[in-house]
Amino acid sequence: MNIVIIGLGNIGGSFAQAIQKNTKGHDVYAIDVDEEALRTAEKQGLIKKGYTDPKDIIPKANFILFAVYPKVIVNIIEEYYSLFQENTIINDVTGVKRKVIEEIENKLPPKVDFIFGHPMAGRENRGLKYASSEVFIGANYLITPTKRNLPDNIKWLKDFLTLIGFSNITEVSPEFHDEVIGFTSQLAHVIAISLINSDDISRNTKQYTGDSYRDLTRITNINDKLWPELFVMNKDYLQKHIDEFKLQLDKLSTAIEDEDIVTMEQMMVESRRRYHDLHSLDMSDE
Amino acid sequence: MNIVIIGLGNIGGSFAQAIQKNTKGHDVYAIDVDEEALRTAEKQGLIKKGYTDPKDIIPKANFILFAVYPKVIVNIIEEYYSLFQENTIINDVTGVKRKVIEEIENKLPPKVDFIFGHPMAGRENRGLKYASSEVFIGANYLITPTKRNLPDNIKWLKDFLTLIGFSNITEVSPEFHDEVIGFTSQLAHVIAISLINSDDISRNTKQYTGDSYRDLTRITNINDKLWPELFVMNKDYLQKHIDEFKLQLDKLSTAIEDEDIVTMEQMMVESRRRYHDLHSLDMSDE
Structure with missing residues (x-):
């Protein structure tokens, strides 16, 4: 699977590390405005390749993880609307859900499956250099499925999150x-x-x-x-x-x-x- | 030196452990109402001997550590007033100082040197079984010297507290x-x-x-x-x-x-x- 992490800070970097450590067969890419972070992650083998321009890699993504500000998610979805593959699964890490879902869901390309989520894992310091897959171990993950989400994709996401270290992945309503x-x-x-x-x-x-x-x-x-x-x-x-x-x-x-x-x-x-x-x-x- | 710890709960027990680990040549005794705790501490070699009756050991004490409720300190001082050795150094661990000093200082036998103190070390759970000298390592200790205290005794106490693990022993006013x-x-x-x-x-x-x-x-x-x-x-x-x-x-x-x-x-x-x-x-x- 081609996994694209958008936003390679502490949380995005921790995901990259957790995927590298705990899974096989995935190619992990990242998008960030910070070229230095991308080059560092490439050198550390955390990602296969980093991109500053989303259009260079979004078309190849099977799974996208948004680890950026809510407004950036909306901007990227709107700007690259036509580039998302059909059946791409998307997840985010935003700490509020009602407004974010409301703003994003009606802007999504029809066959993209955005399953909104929230890892409850510590992020005391910012930036890639503080990233660590350890913070996910035993942590809670909340997902807030909507009517658009396919049950198979929800199952895949839960299995994937379990694999990379999360303990309790709970489905709750956005409210x-x-x-x-x-x-x-x-x-x-x-x-x-x-x-x-x-x-x-x-x-x-x-x-x-x-x-x-x-x-x-x-x-x-x-x-x-x-x-x-x-x-x-x-x-x-x-x-x-x-x-x-x-x-x-x-x-x-x-x-x-x-x-x-x-x-x-x-x-x-x-x-x-x-x-x-x-x-x-x-x-x-x- | 004969050291007597009054109150062998988490904090008293942690002191006993820290003294055992980090010092030589002291005999450590304890007073507690809980006989089982005393016997356990004896078996573990944390103390030389435990007493339920203060009068059996207070007369031999060179250094007394009160790790009990403020009211119990007052009661023991009043009840065993005549049994304290001259020049005994006393320390407590109470979290407030003005009222405690006010209540105790005028009840002290004349030649006993009570240097009031407060270890700022974690005590999440109660009881001897959770005692650990580890919590003192690097922790702050506040002492609130009064006019009665002898400079030599203050120095001895600070050296002793440093020896058993505390990092910053600071003299401050009770206020x-x-x-x-x-x-x-x-x-x-x-x-x-x-x-x-x-x-x-x-x-x-x-x-x-x-x-x-x-x-x-x-x-x-x-x-x-x-x-x-x-x-x-x-x-x-x-x-x-x-x-x-x-x-x-x-x-x-x-x-x-x-x-x-x-x-x-x-x-x-x-x-x-x-x-x-x-x-x-x-x-x-x-």
């Missing part, structure tokens, strides 16, 4: 995806940014941090050209989650102010219960 | 300790608890988490018998930090609502700058 990701990913980023930006830097806080602060701020090395757009596209769910979080925060803050030990204990017992559930641990086992 | 820890540790815990408790569990969120959510909720396995008291003892600083965090949260939430990309980008550029500063990274290096 559910955006609701739950608005919580587990977007709200987490909103909180982390707010926390680190509320630091009084004159204190030189760095010297006084433990694991807690480092954990809660690890995701603040955020791509400021991508995330504002993702937040806006999902703002209905994200605002709902921010409000629910603030209710809990205010409840705890009030309990602290009132020295209401009972309420604090209840909230902590509940948080511990949820922690144990999240990690599938038995609470008596500590 | 500064509580201010900065109210931010890096307490606010982080308040946020993590509020986040996990705001989850809609009917969604079975666990299946849809990536590293972000797991990072932000790792510290929610919190000791509900200890932390409410710590929060209350530091509520002035903690509330100030919660308010400052909420200002940033509201600013970001408003920008999302208004689709104000410029403000969001500015906040993210700032959070990235702070992330790089925290990790001593060059921002161009990505």
